[in-house]
Amino acid sequence: MVKLIYTAQKKELIVDGQILDLFEHIEKTNTEKEAFGYLTYLENQNVNGLKLEELYLYDNVPLYIFDRPSIYRKLNGFIFCIMVIRNTQDKISEELEVQTDDDIMAKVCAEVFNIKCEKIDNKKNIPAINKGKLLRRFIRGIGSYCKFLLNNSLLNKKNYKESFLVMSRAADLNPIKGNENEYYDTQLGGVIEKLKKTYNILNIQNLNNKYIIDKTRNYHENFVPFELFVIYKRLTAKKNVNNSLVVDNLIYIDKFDFHFNKLDLRNIMLKYILKDVRKNYYSYLYELILAEKIIKKFKIKKCLVVGEGDRARCFIAAGNRLKIGTYAVQHGIINDTASTYIITSKFKELLVPKHTFLWGDKFKELLISHTNVYNEKNINVVGQVRTDHLVQSGYLKIDKKSGSLKILYATQPFRDLLEPATLMLFKALSLMKDDYELIIKLHPADLSFEFYEKVVEKFQIKNCKMIKDGDLYELIKWSDLVISVHSTVVVEAALMNKPSICILLPKYNDNGGFVKDGVSFGVKDENELLEYMVKINKEEMPLNKDIQNYIHENFYKLDGKVTERIINVIEN
Structure with a gap:
């Protein structure tokens, strides 16, 4: 009997009483590509003359595309667990038994492999959200909405401006140098400021994660919480649906072939991944209908969103159906498995903005070569909006290293990512003889405070601070080295001429391509990590010589004029 321990902190095989590291013993697999390849296989199937995106339409709108990123995220988790069990079984000749705290792994053991699995409870103490803060956010949002209505009314003839809808994200709010108690939208802030001169702005802000609500309280621009839109949706949207426009062929989903590497995943797909698709489709349909209603009611002329996934796509599709100007700003790194962007659809004119603002030519080439929805006409390479702040605030000047590392x-924010990475870092630091200072910058959705406190104490990590918020650029400027798994923070470190290390984990093995592209050094264990930290401390690890070429391909120009280029496209 071989025992597989698969928990947040342990990935081990126990063979004949000997403990082996799971991922040193089994073959590593690019799960992202496996999962995306399987999703593509499902999407390319034709059942009764229909593809997956055609099984549920509303007035010729394929609601599958809105739910696709969520489906892919769930599918990716299942495929990873399947590959772990499959690769483990290939390496052993004995019966396998699993012990796990992961719900997905437990389901895979039962539904796919029918092997014995002991489920361990690993409850997290997640703090409750302060309802008073939510109420204050709502009241403030109602005030912003009233200001928009006043500016939009016929009574305001002298200063009347056309209405412009923006969908922003609370996760993009960050404190900036010189405004320690104020937050700034690092994605759309400058764009909104310039648009306000010409348009009456309705800024609908998505909270993303309720635990970052304090950011929104310290943001001093007008916005309407997306949660109010959701409440309005629940109260009114159902009566706005014209059921005669619904084409529901989800009955055929059972006829799709769900085999993956000779495994039949029908039960997993239908019971867990695709279980609530009709309910999800209706939720997106309600948002699409209400987005159209808002655009009509306030005579919105143009719409700008951050990213193009799920909810933002509802506003884009609504705008396209009503023939207004639609625009989107690239939010993060795009690779060839980015389910939000890598789309092949027969409804291409409806689903993507009239103009998508990309960071660099690399992403333009990727979207044109890997999709049928993007082309030379609907893509504008402008650079990354946040680099304007870096240029204008002097962050791109090179600082010499001094003192301790x-x-x-x-x-x-993900348990199976943050816990093994943190343990690897702290093991390396416990072996380090050189002096160092450590700042742990928590992801906005990372709630694992207790975990960090315990491992800091366990490994006796010295000179350590944990920061939930803070000016990210000031933190990078302070640092001599940035460490992460696949955060875009390492890219911004490269822009500021700071070395970085990506911790390579089996499930997240250089997903952003930062190591492959020479932006960051990659390490697979604490010994490699220690070696790189020592060399960087001694300044023996220079930045990649091709970094300037990388910056040009990925960020176009660092000239402080990205906002200006976006405004020019919108205005013209």
Whole structure:
């Protein structure tokens, strides 16, 4: 009997009483590509003359595309667990038994492999959200909405401006130098400021994660909480649906072939991944209908969103159906498995903005070559909006290293990512003889405070601070080294001429391509990590010589004029 321990903190095989590291013993697999390849296989199937995106339409709108990123995220988790069990079984000749605290792994053991699995409870103490803060956010949002209505009314003839809808994200709010108690939208802030001169702005802000609500309280621009839109949706949207426009062929989903590497995943797909698709489709349909209603009611002329996934796509599709100007700003790194962007659809004119603003030519080439929805006409390479702040505030000047090694550790929100990465870092630091200072910069959705406190104490980590908020650019400027798994923080470190290390984990093995592209050094264990930290401290690890070429391909120009280029496209 071989025992597989698969928990947040342990990935081990126990063979004949000997403990083996799971991922040293089994073959590593690019799960992202496996999962995306399987999703593509499902999407390319034709059942009764229909593809997956055609099984549920509303007035010729394929609601599958809105739910696709969520489906892919769930599918990716299942495929990873399947590959772990499959690769483990290939390496052993004995019966396998699993012990796990992961719900997905437990389901895979039962539904796919029918092997014995012991489920361990690993309850997290997640703090309750302060309802008073939510109420104050709502009241403030109602005030912003009233200001928009006043500016939009016929009574305001002298200063009347056309209405412009913006969909922003609370996760993009960050404190900036000189405004320690104020937050700034680092994605759309400058764009909104310039648009306000010409348009009456309705800024609908998505909270993303309720635990970052304090950011929104310290943001001093007008916005309407997306949650109010959701409440309005629940109260009114159902009566606005014209059921005669619904084409529901989800009955055929059972006829799709769900085999993956000779495994039949029908039960997993239908019971867990695709279980609530009709309910999800209706939720997106309600948002699409209400987005159209808002655009009509306030005579919105143009719409700008951050990213193009799920809810933002509802506003884009609504705008396209009503033939207004639609625009989107690239939010994060795009690779060839980015489910939000890598789309092949027969409804291409409806689903993507009239103009998508990309960071660099690399992403333009990727979207044109890997999709049928993007082309030369609907893509504008402008650079990354946040680099305007870097240029204008002098962050791109090179600072010389002095004193002890200053390490900025940028965390991620997922348990199976943050815990092994943190343990690897702290093991390396416990072996380090050189002096260091460590700042742990928590991801906005990272709630694992207790975990960090315990491991800091366990490994006796010295000179360590944990920061939930803070000016990210000031933190990078302070640092001599940035460490993460696949956060875009390492890219911004490269822009500021700071070295970085990506911790390579089996499930998140250089997903952003930062190591492959020479932006960051990659390490697979604490010994490699220690070696790189020592060399960087001694300044024996220079930045990649091709970094300037990388910056040009990925960020176009660092000239402080990205906002200006976006405004020019919108205005013209």
